[in-house]
Amino acid sequence: MRVLLLGADGFIGRRVADRLLTDPELQVTVLGRRDTADIRFDLAAGSPGALSRFLDAVMPRVIVNCAGATHGSPRALTRSNTVAVATVCEAVRRSHDPARLVHVGSAAEYGPTSIGTPIPESAEPRPIGPYGVTKLAGSELVLSSGLDAVVLRVFDAVGPGVPAASLFGRLAEGLRRAVERGEPQLRTADLSAFRDFVDVRDVARAVQSAAVSAATGVINIGSGAAVRVRDAAQALVRVSGFEGRLLEENRPGLPLPAPAPTVDVPGGHEPRLPEPRPLAEPVLWRQADVRTARDRLGWRPRVPLEESLSDVWTEAACRI
Known part of the structure; x- marks a missing residue:
């Protein structure tokens, strides 16, 4: 079966590409802006008509859309x-033999939810911030397109290749520097929220299952x-061997965590993460109800958070 993969250079897209390329039943063609793509095309600037001509030439049975942005101005997002996404949907509709579409969405589309409760797919999306709003708009375009399509709302992906701008990307780099310099303290963003962490390789398996x-x-x-x-951050600290303390920078309007004990170190320094900043969305709780993935895709997460x-850390440590 021929699969057209969009967004193969991103955090999730790279792992999806690895997964699909090892499946002998699949023939994978990559479309993107970079020279590494089989087909050069800018989804944000290209026309649906031009893309539909590519689709008619490649004739994929499935299109996997991992393309998108997590940071940038509202206009860029x-x-x-x-x-x-609108370009992709319109191009598929115009093609001679419309392919199935697997679109990678985001849990940020849900926005704030009740603390302590898993989020089902039936929950009303209430995104806050440009990222969640634009991701929801893309998902709604897919769902209302009339195509054979599925939206995978991915929760907080983590694992090898995590973006440097993400919380754990910044924390790992900060820990690397602190270990290298023997520093006693490390400042971080606020760590009081709860998140549903899923390994990026498990996400790739889910995409593969959805495709077929x-x-x-x-x-x-x-x-x-x-x-x-905070608990996940401490797990990363333990793996790194860092023996100092994490000092959290609290976000305005959110509950303060218990104060961390401090140690006076004459002449000591407090290394800071590169441009520490709060999480992009002030959402205190995020937990997925994953029963639908189990029932309809036969998918379950396999990789424990500690391994992710x-x-x-292994990737960050290689830079020491």
Whole structure:
């Protein structure tokens, strides 16, 4: 079966590419802006008509859309997460033999939810911030397109290749520097929220399962467990061997965590993460209800969080 992969250079896209390329039943063609792509095309700037001509030439049975942006101005996020998706949907509709579409969405589309409760796919999306709003707009375009399509709402992906701008990407780099310099303290962003961390390799398995399934609609992809970000950060600290303290910078308007004890170190320094900043969305709780993924895709997460964080640290440690 021929698969057209969009967004193969991103964090999730790279792992999806690895997964699909090892499946002997699949023939994978990559479309993107970079020279490494089989077909050069800018989804945010190209026309649906031009893309539909590529589709008619390649004739994929499935299109996997991992393309998108997590950071940038509202206008840039709109181009990457909404306009590009509109181009894909219109191009598929115009093609002679419309392919199945597997679209990678985000748990940020849900926005704030009740603390202590898993989020089902039936929950009303209430995103806050440009990222969640633009991702939801893209997903709604897919769901209302009339195509054979499924949206995978991926929760907090972590693991090897995690972006440097992400919380754990910044934390791993800060720990690397602190270990290298023997520093006693490290400042971080606020870590009081709860998140549902899922390994990026498990996400890739879910995408593969969705590509060969007949499932449609929205399907959550997460671990099914909420973990306090502070606990996950401490797990990364343990793996790194850092023996100092994490000092959190608290966000305005959110509850303060218990104060961390401090140690006076004459002449000591407090290394800071590169441009420490709060999480992009003030959402205190995120936990996926993953029963639909189990029932409709036969998918369950396999990689424990400790292994994901160990792999994040291994990559960072290689830069010491």
